Amino acid sequence: MLDPKFIRENPDVVKAACRKKRIDVDVDRWLALDSESREIKRSVESLKAEQNLRSKEMPKLxxxxxxxxxxxxxxxxxxxxEGEARIKLLDPEIDGLMLRIPNIPAPEVPEGKDDTENVEVRRVGTPRQFTFAPKDHVELGTSLDLLDTERAARIAGSRSYFLKNEGALLELAVLRFALDHMVASGFTPMIVPHIVSEEAMRGTAYLPGGEEQAYQLTRDDGWLIGTSEVPVTxxxxxxxxxxxxxxxxxxxxxSCYRREAGTYGKDTRGIYRIHQFMKVEQVILCKNDPEESKKFHAEIVAHAETILQKLELPYRIVNVCGGDLGRPQIQKFDIETWMPSRQGYGETHSASRFHEFQARRLNLRYRDADGTVRFCHTLNNTVIAxxxxxxxxxxxxxxEDGSVTIPECLRPYMNGRTVINGRR
RNA sequence: GGAGAGGUGGCAGAGUGGUCGAAUGCGGCGGUUUGCUAAACCGUUGUUCUGGGGUAAUCCCGGUACCGGGGGUUCGAAUCCCCCCCUCUCCGCCA
Structure with a gap:
């Protein structure tokens, strides 16, 4: 959520943000309703002042x-x-529009309509040249008995999986390795609720807008989180x-739960796009200072990079363009890791900075050194998914023999094993 | 799931229709005292929106709203009524 004052004073900036992000919101409608509602509120307030003043005489009469x-x-x-009835009519629409007005993208966010126009920032590591015909992860996972998506489909439907043997252990290893890196970097490890309130979903700006992507409970109130960003932030x-x-x-x-609605036929092979996965997510709450936000944005990107480097994986970083940027973000860097089966880079991390957009919705504030109450800035990035x-x-x-070498950083988490070869 | 109790300021805890943004205590902040610390004493102590004034900024004056959330009764609600949520205790079920 933006500061309403900012919208009133900079409607053109807000409209330009909508255009850059390809988000359609009637900003003028908001401005008109807001001004009407405010005028009524002012008059109601002065009526109440009179009412309160005169009421004080009552007990003495x-x-x-x-x-x-x-x-x-x-x-x-x-x-x-009468006035309050008018306000009650206006405010829901004002609030509804407000929740859809996007955050202002940073100037350094590239212009563009979708992910094809994201701009590469840098590449690290060189994709490996195979001297044999490499298998994809499904073939490897099946032949080494690490992964079963066929039976998973029978038990749980499409986009499901079983991890088995070293596959299961490898997942826990990489998660724990990632978490340990964050703890060593001063982050507080948090195991969080997976079912959250609608307020938490709205506060982090997944709602409104993300209804199609999130699982909603029907018998009870609540939503399954698509990321621990929601409860943590x-x-x-x-x-x-x-x-x-x-x-x-x-x-x-x-765990993270995503409906993946509207992605039928996309990334259907293997475990790239699935309904449930595990993730360690880094979240920072900091002062209301763009420079500080930016500094921490660089920091959370660096954490992810360190982890990928230790995992000995080539990756690249892209500056996400306006059209591919979500409503709440000021800026987002995606990190894409080299995936031989795709002959390309696939998104594995997503590092966003929000300024006070989420904090306003969450009413997350701090008292500054001078006594002023301000909204925090929030940021987050994947650590590992x-x-x-x-x-x-x-x-x-x-x-070449069909085995998989375990990168050194994970071996302590794999009981010292160096290779996955199906023999156990 | 059943029965009961309760949700008030950072915390504890009064307040059952008007003078209550709310007693009192603790904590916090400022000060006095003190060689220092503690104690004691004095003062101060939230947030929202809004009108006005002022600054580099903190700010000042007035108004409004906020006593779990929503609705209602009333000239007037922390206080009365209804609905919902949450917490605690006991019972049941259970990882």
Whole structure:
């Protein structure tokens, strides 16, 4: 959510943001309704002031005086009710529009309609030249008995999987390795609720708009999280933090659930696009300072890069263009890891900065050194998401004999094993 | 799932229709005292929106709303009524 004052004072900037992000919201409608509602609120407020003032006389009056005053106050009260009825009519539409008005993208966000126009920032590592015909992760996973998607489809439907044997262990290893890196970097590890309230979903800006992507509970209230960003960012919502607590750095661990509606026929092979996965997510709450936000954005990108480098995986970073940027982000860098079976880079990480967009919705504030209450800035990035990361891990590290070498950083988490070869 | 109790400021805890943004205590902040610390004493102590004034900024004056959330009764609601949510205790079921 943007500062309403900002929208009133900079409608053209807001409209330009809508255009750059390819988001259709009637900003003028919001401006008109907002101005009408505010005018009514001002008049209701002054009526209430009068009402309160005159009501103070009431207890002191004799019975007949009370009766007369009641008559007068009733008129005031009716006018207040009238105004409030108008407001009650206007405000839901104002709020509804407000939730759809996007955050302003940074100037350095490239112009573009969709992910094909994202701009590569840099590449790190060189995709391996195979001297044999490499298998894809499904072939590797099946032949080494790490993965079963066929039976999963029978048990759980499409976009499901079983991880088995070293596949299961490898997932836990890579997650734990990633989490340990974050803890060593000063992040608080968090195991979080997977079912959250609608408020938490709205607060992190997944709603409205993300209804199609998220699983909603029907018997009870609640939504399954698509990322631990939701509970972790919302964790301190509604609070006024002490500035000394900032920055707050947290690493959320959770399963993630995504409906993947509208993706039929896309990425159907293997475990690239699935309904449920595990993720460690890094979240930072910091001061309301664009420079600081930007610094932490670089930091969370760097954490992800370090992990990919230790996993010995080539990757590239792209600056996500306006049309591919979500409503709440100021800027987003996607990290894409080399996946031999795709003969290309596939998204494995997504690092966003939001400024106060989420914090406003979550009412997440802090008291600055000068006593002023301000909204925090929020940021987040993937640390590792599995099993998607198993795709490059298995494919890049495969050997001609069909085995897979375990990168050194994961061996301590795999009981010292160096290779997955199906023998156990 | 059944029965009961309760949700008030950072915390504890009064307040059952008007003078209540709310007693009191603790905590926090400022000060006095002190060689320092503690104690004691004095003062202060939230947020929202809004009108006006002022600054580099903190700010000042007025109004409004906020006592779990929503609705209602009333001239007027923390206080009365209805619905919902949450917490606690006991019972049942159960990983």
């Amino acid at each position: 004799p019975p007949d005086g009370k009766l007369a005053l009641r008559g007068e106050l009733k008129i005031l009260s009716d006018r207040v009710a 919302a964790y301190r919502g509604g609070e006024i933090l002490n500035v000394a607590e900032l920055p707050i750095k947290m690493a959320g661990w959770s 599995s099993p998607r990361i198993l795709i490059p891990l298995l494919e890049n590290h495969q050997n």
